Amino acid sequence: MTDEIVKYTKNGAIATITMNRPNKANTILPETMYGINDSLRKANMDDEIKVIILEGAGDNFCGGFDFSNGLEHTPMVKEENYDPGRDVQVVTDPYHDYMPTFMGLHRGGKPTIAKVHGYCVGGGSELALCADLVIASDDARFGTPYARVWGCHLSGMWIYRLGLAKAKYYALTGESLSGEEAAKIELINFSYPLEDLDNEVQKLAEKLTNIPSSQLMCMKLIVNQAYENMGLQSTQTLGPILDGIMRNTPEGRGFVNDARDLGVKAVVTKRDAPFGDYSQAPKAEQPRKRSEL
Numbered sequence: 001m002t003d004e005i006v007k008y009t010k011n012g013a014i015a016t017i018t019m020n021r022p023n024k025a026n027t028i029l030p031e032t033m034y035g036i037n038d039s040l041r042k043a044n045m046d047d048e049i050k051v052i053i054l055e056g057a058g059d060n061f062c063g064g065f066d067f068s069n070g071l072e073h074t075p076m077v078k079e080e081n082y083d084p085g086r087d088v089q090v091v092t093d094p095y096h097d098y099m100p101t102f103m104g105l106h107r108g109g110k111p112t113i114a115k116v117h118g119y120c121v122g123g124g125s126e127l128a129l130c131a132d133l134v135i136a137s138d139d140a141r142f143g144t145p146y147a148r149v150w151g152c153h154l155s156g157m158w159i160y161r162l163g164l165a166k167a168k169y170y171a172l173t174g175e176s177l178s179g180e181e182a183a184k185i186e187l188i189n190f191s192y193p194l195e196d197l198d199n200e201v202q203k204l205a206e207k208l209t210n211i212p213s214s215q216l217m218c219m220k221l222i223v224n225q226a227y228e229n230m231g232l233q234s235t236q237t238l239g240p241i242l243d244g245i246m247r248n249t250p251e252g253r254g255f256v257n258d259a260r261d262l263g264v265k266a267v268v269t270k271r272d273a274p275f276g277d278y279s280q281a282p283k284a285e286q287p288r289k290r291s292e293l
Helices: 030-045 084-092 123-129 157-161 164-173 179-184 194-208 213-229 232-247 250-262 264-272
Strands: 006-011 014-019 051-056 068-071 112-116 119-121 133-137 141-143 190-192
Touching: 006 030, 014 030, 014 194, 030 051, 051 123, 051 194, 084 232, 112 123, 112 194, 119 123, 123 141, 123 157, 133 179, 133 194, 141 179, 157 164, 157 232, 179 190, 190 194, 213 232, 232 250, 250 264
Parallel strands: 014 051, 051 112, 112 133, 119 141, 133 190
Antiparallel strands: 006 014
């Protein structure tokens, strides 16, 4: 199942990890985490690989965690008979938690590039922003709709990549922004027209392969360490704990139960209607589909 959900390819010194649930917007299941973790390990253990690219198949990078069937695919954390102690145990234990996989993009010794198109929201945005470099299509949409119900920042990368004013604004509103806007406020590195995205990411990856692996590793490590010294690890301990609490407020339980009973589309429509964004945004503010190019 992992092989179907996550694909790994190698082309010279560049490894590409592809989340492969295009019909589900590449939403995250436990198997997605297993597949990404295995692929990151494979790439980091391969002396021939210098750069790792993470992408999504189909029309989107990643629509976040899959909650279409409640939390039945996460057997250790149930909506019913919620045990907060067990939840804390799960999200702080590296053998259960997903954060070590997310941060495998950040802490692994080889540079990682997230190639983002379509929707990159919720946990999908947390995943992308853990990469060393984030390159998006101009019309990609980044956002944390969980800021409105059923979640909290996980990796802290929305905070660490932005200044206080912008980090606080997006945390409180959950509003989305385009790839072009994200590049302008330096949430990500660059954005390009969708038609040019593949080529631009390939060019950047190939540029990095001209640098010795040890040099890439050292430069990555020194920048990372500066952020570790700012308290990155403690932020990533608190975030998933608060996320668990937010999933089990009356509103949080109601949201996921309604999604199970009425469908994800119905609850997302209700959530975003007052803001007029994400799926409720005008067509001009929605990502173009790669399949329609």
